[in-house]
Amino acid sequence: MDHSDLGLLGLLLLALVMLSAFFSGSETALMSLNRYRLRHLAESGHPGAMRAQKLLAKPDRLIGLILLGNNFTNIVITQLATYIGYALFNEAGVAIATGVLTLALLIFAEVAPKTLAVLHSERIAFPAAFLYVPLLTLSYPLVWLVNLMANSILRLIGVSADDADAQPMSREELRSVVNQASGLIPRRHQKMLLSLLDLDKATVEDIMVPRNEVIGLDLDDDWDKIVDQLAHTPYTRLPVFRGDIDRVAGIIHIRRVFQLEQQGCLDRDHLLANLREPYFIPEGTTLNQQLLRFQTEQRRIGLVVDEYGDIQGLVTLEDLLEEVVGEFTTDPTAHSRDILPQADGSFIIDGATHIREINRTLGWRLPTRGPRTLNGLILEHLEMIPEPGTTVLIEGHPIEVVQLKNNAIRTARARPKLARFRPRQEH
Numbered sequence: 001m002d003h004s005d006l007g008l009l010g011l012l013l014l015a016l017v018m019l020s021a022f023f024s025g026s027e028t029a030l031m032s033l034n035r036y037r038l039r040h041l042a043e044s045g046h047p048g049a050m051r052a053q054k055l056l057a058k059p060d061r062l063i064g065l066i067l068l069g070n071n072f073t074n075i076v077i078t079q080l081a082t083y084i085g086y087a088l089f090n091e092a093g094v095a096i097a098t099g100v101l102t103l104a105l106l107i108f109a110e111v112a113p114k115t116l117a118v119l120h121s122e123r124i125a126f127p128a129a130f131l132y133v134p135l136l137t138l139s140y141p142l143v144w145l146v147n148l149m150a151n152s153i154l155r156l157i158g159v160s161a162d163d164a165d166a167q168p169m170s171r172e173e174l175r176s177v178v179n180q181a182s183g184l185i186p187r188r189h190q191k192m193l194l195s196l197l198d199l200d201k202a203t204v205e206d207i208m209v210p211r212n213e214v215i216g217l218d219l220d221d222d223w224d225k226i227v228d229q230l231a232h233t234p235y236t237r238l239p240v241f242r243g244d245i246d247r248v249a250g251i252i253h254i255r256r257v258f259q260l261e262q263q264g265c266l267d268r269d270h271l272l273a274n275l276r277e278p279y280f281i282p283e284g285t286t287l288n289q290q291l292l293r294f295q296t297e298q299r300r301i302g303l304v305v306d307e308y309g310d311i312q313g314l315v316t317l318e319d320l321l322e323e324v325v326g327e328f329t330t331d332p333t334a335h336s337r338d339i340l341p342q343a344d345g346s347f348i349i350d351g352a353t354h355i356r357e358i359n360r361t362l363g364w365r366l367p368t369r370g371p372r373t374l375n376g377l378i379l380e381h382l383e384m385i386p387e388p389g390t391t392v393l394i395e396g397h398p399i400e401v402v403q404l405k406n407n408a409i410r411t412a413r414a415r416p417k418l419a420r421f422r423p424r425q426e427h
Helices: 003-032 035-043 047-056 059-119 120-138 140-156 171-180 185-195 223-232 252-262 268-273 287-297 317-325 357-363 374-382
Strands: 239-240 242-254 279-280 303-304 311-316 339-341 345-349 393-394 396-406 409-415
Touching: 003 047, 003 059, 003 120, 035 047, 047 059, 047 120, 059 120, 059 140, 120 140, 171 185, 171 252, 185 317, 239 303, 242 252, 242 268, 242 303, 242 311, 252 268, 311 317, 339 357, 357 374, 374 393, 374 396, 374 409
Parallel strands: 279 303
Antiparallel strands: 239 242, 303 311, 339 345, 345 409, 393 396, 396 409
């Protein structure tokens, strides 16, 4: 064999190695595609994404096609390299060709193209999809036969090729995606998305107004007092009860009160006639469930009840929305009635304030499993009714009891987290 023939065989061998690299790299690129991004691009009309999505809908066929082409190419490469080695070095050339070919295929047809494919999957997968779609059509009978035999073997061990649909993304996986998208979306929007994911981790008891703080109309009060309360209330809806919140009669909308006043018929009877039936929420209801129920029932306020039917507190749609978007103020600490910043950097906090509100407002991480209010958290740690001036360290935050009332902590002074104490070195 002359040198010109060996040169042509060498060029053919190089072309086949490049073809093998294409099969290996495109396989890795297609399998490395982000399925959610691929779906988005396909729905946006991206031609390469549409073809890639079509191929990945039947991964057994795609893998069969790629491996069929890759194995055929590698077999031809082996035969050709062996022939060239024998022509150049006789029997020794076979061993030389085997060693050189193994190293060359490993580097140039496997490791390098697959690494490149993982790093730039879309750049490789989308152009490759244009070639694979018609190639799959042409070789479909052979691919079908190969897949038939392979899938038959898989069925013997209980695996079906029909179970190829992508698994839905879990909540924690979605949280990771949102966290990684910090450079693509504003930080405030990112926090809102994360808050939405956390709605099922909290219940209505975590955000409700405790029953002893519920503001409503007591029908047993003097009428002048009721009218004065209606005239000065900052709320648009109020629960109406007789003597005790457990004897709730309904919910009154202040707009209806104004209409009755304009009509000149604002009295107890007309007030009762315009009440809407109270809406009760079982304790333990998660926030995401309650948000959907508020929407379904077309309600904006509900009363939380325990297993005995006793009212535990009140929840509004605004309370729920604040769990997602934050306080409806520019500076929550400047306008909060329950958390008052002090000149020394500490905060005077109402004992009935929810721990979640403290964490959200101040950016702290006080424990939320167990007691729901600051009063309950302090009592749990001390395991006794403390005296004013008692200080407890919770999650690194010094919290001092300031005022007690009826065996409950009325107010407390909380400070930011302390830095770790470092003892002085004696010289």
